[in-house]
Amino acid sequence: MNALVDVSFFPRAAKPLASYRKFWAARFGTAPFLPMSREEMNQLGWDSCDVVLVTGDAYVDHPSFGMAVIGRMLEAQGFRVGIIAQPDWQSAEPFKALGKPNLFWGVTAGNMDSMINRYTADRKIRTDDAYTPGDIGGKRPDRAALVYSQRCREAFKDVPIILGGIEGSLRRIAHYDYWSDKVRRSIVVDAKCDLLLYGNAERAIVEIAHRLSRREPIEHITDVRGTAFVRRSDDDTRLGWFEIDSTDVDAPGTVESHINPYQTTSEQAAGQGTTCSKEDQTVRPEPVEGQAEASTSSARTDAGSGSKPLRFMPNPALPQRVGKQVLPPRERTVIRLPSYEQVKS
Template identity: 45%
Template sequence: MQERRLSDWLPTTNKEVKIRGWEELDVILFSGDAYVDHPSFGPAVIGRILESYGLRVAIVPQPSVNDNLQDFEKLGKPKLFFAVTGGCMDPMVSNYTASKKRRDKDAYTPNGDKGFRPDYATSVYSKILKEKFPETPVLIGGIEASLRRVTHYDYWSDKLLPSILETSKADMLVYGMGEQPLREIVELLQKGVPFESIKTIKQTAVFIDKNEELPKNKNWEDVEINSHEACLKDKKTFASNFKVIEQESNKLFAKRIFQSIGNRRLIINPPFPTMTEDEIDASFELPYTRLPHPKYNKRGPIPAYEMIKFSINIHRGCFGGCSFCTISAHQGKFIASRSQESILKEVDTVANMDDFKGYLSDIGGPSANMYKMKGKVQSICDKCVAPSCISPVICSNLDTSHKPLTKLYQAVDKHPKVKKSFIGSGIRHDMLVPEFNKNADPKELDAYTEEVMTNHVSGRLKVAPEHTSDPVLKLMRKPSFKYFHKFKERFDNINIRKKLNLQLIPYFISNHPACEVEDMANLAAETKDMGFQLEQVQGFTPTPMTVATVIYYSGYHPYTMKPTKTPKTKKEKDEQHRFFFWYKKENKAWIKNTLTNLGRGDLLNVLLPENNSWRKNKGGKTRNTFDETITESKEPRRKNRSKKRNSSYNDNASSNNKKGGKNKQYRSVMKKRR
């Protein structure tokens, strides 16, 4: 690989600016992340995009906010504007766990060191810049700004906050992926249009005074949502806003959204159309060094970079629309795919890196298997308002062919320096099940599954069914757990036939809206019966701009306006999470007591068969044997369980139990019950 000079990176200091021979900067970008010049790092992408428009751009990564604030003044004042981003993650997610404990590491900082990114970084940086340079426009973007563009619930302060434009004092917000709006903003500025006059660029948000005339655009329809003040007064009012926000965010021809905040009006302009193949290829082919800035050489590796340095991003967007996920809110639900030629060009670049050992860590995207997928008839997509293309069923207009992806994997593996390419991104396993993906060719789905299992997995294939309860899954916008059973059958068949000895690792979430203790007990029982001892688990974390977060705060589902219960106290959350770890000694007594009190001895006998004296009959005699307990009350219990909120355990449980089936009586009884 070519030897790098300091000037190959965007300048970060006055010395580096002088090396380039610049006397003045057009844009100065402030970022909550360390500077990694790589297309997977948003701040680098924005810097390179601005550079490609002929601008002189510098970046100030992780400026100190705990001293005399010299980092905010060291490069002076830019000619056009300051750009601010909190980084690749919302700083509150980066700094805190789901239980609000401060994290020990920051993945986007050298050596994983914490303390280099302030809470609410975008607002902190922007306010400092507005105080020091009040006449210079500040443009904010990135995921923190994108997801906080309207009134939103902030989990970490437990408050309803206004648009980040209000808290940051910035002049404009770019939401979503920034290439397209930045292009138009820069074009207008280069023509001499004043920054304060730019108010009708798609995918941007600005404030105007309430008595100011609305910016005109004859091609847009308008919709007004409830004011920030109205949301503060009534949680149901706040919840009702979200349906409008989500639907307009996911439309190809969306309305302009207004919201009153104090004596001003927030204007959120419609999004741009999905990036074309040429546009997204161009973004990935900018002159990145693909390396952290040399200033970090002595500080240690940057964990997030180490994870992706040998990976390839092949598309953006996700049409899953999961209720707890922010991907579609930021990247959109329509898929923007790179050309195979562009991807192979990047593979060649990576393969020729000095420390490349022949292994690509990931060929993927937000969901690994959505590459090249789009509507068969575009005019149908043009009118669609559904937040998900695959929930509750896969849209008949969606082309879910996995053939282009299978061919891409095979083309990548033909590179002479690539020994193996892995799929590290999450795979939508439900799309590989013909019973769910009814419009796809089953042979094509099997060919993709076999390709992944045979050539692109290192011992473990990770998928995310998320839960076993159908009511919870419905709210999550995920399919019934029965389709995970179907996928596991196909996985096991290929595993045996190909003698692969692979493990299937499912991800699950506790504490999600609509989830109750019994649902978690069912989850534990059903997954144990399938042979899993769960490891990849997490508690639900409310993040702005998701259905689940709106429900968590307000108690109402924004689409139905029906009350929906959510575990909120620490005790409720801890108890639900404990069911994941039924196999730990310290949890067994608690599980026994909880399930006994709930009258769910059927689940207790699955999870802890050694606790076999859970119930007394009417005569006061204890039933002492596990086999007796099952056989004597088999039919009544089946009938009772069918009325429970989660029937999938009873209907779909697999008989290939490994962990829980060591007891021969248990296995024979479970077999009889099916």
């Protein structure tokens, strides 16, 4: 069975973006625009693109558009970056407009989840799209990240696909899908992408681009923070890794009561059965005869009622930990999330 691996917690120091040696294509300089056609590539003197970005948004060379930021950042590392914005998804031909990428496809549904962009909360089709020229709706498919990934694979099947954006980030594990009212599998499984990058993935995409440029197989890039990928149970790349069940990560230990910040020092000491003032240490007068009889009768009543203090007992169905738990190396450990079958049931 396929297993989703999340390596977001690796304690590896982030490498500064300016510390990488630039790719050889940096000699072409900074392009006035990211090419979207062969004609624009010819104007820049390019024979091919190292990275082709596919997005569900219009291409506007401005920081408010995520793929423009990613494209310019990869360009600053020396890579030739082309962009295919809002392609016709009915066939794979529009995805071949810039030719075969030398390194990888970068796929995203855009600045918004494609389903939210297309439908209202009442599941009615929207008539506008703020990220499309003319504010026209319907320029991207439902579940655009899935459709674009499939078309990229159909266009050039041997080119790695790296999926990102908000749609991929929110759907990287088994999740409840409001639009179909059911639990769906991880988008990594459905899109059949090689790597999924989630969150602020600027450092991750730069590292992956440089490692792919050094001819490192995409299957071996399994140690980048903020990435998710699929591995089969019989895959040799799983050797040397340790798994921790997610249901065992936060097993409760000793529960200590919180200190009430409004208690005085004397009240805190009294709660622990001690005292911290001379007045409290003085011998209190003996109660009068009537009070002593009343307290004795109330104590007998409590004893006769059979009331007992509450006691917390361990659950025998859960594994019991004795002493300090010994964990495997953190840098070679992954957390096993609940499977799609478990969540669905």
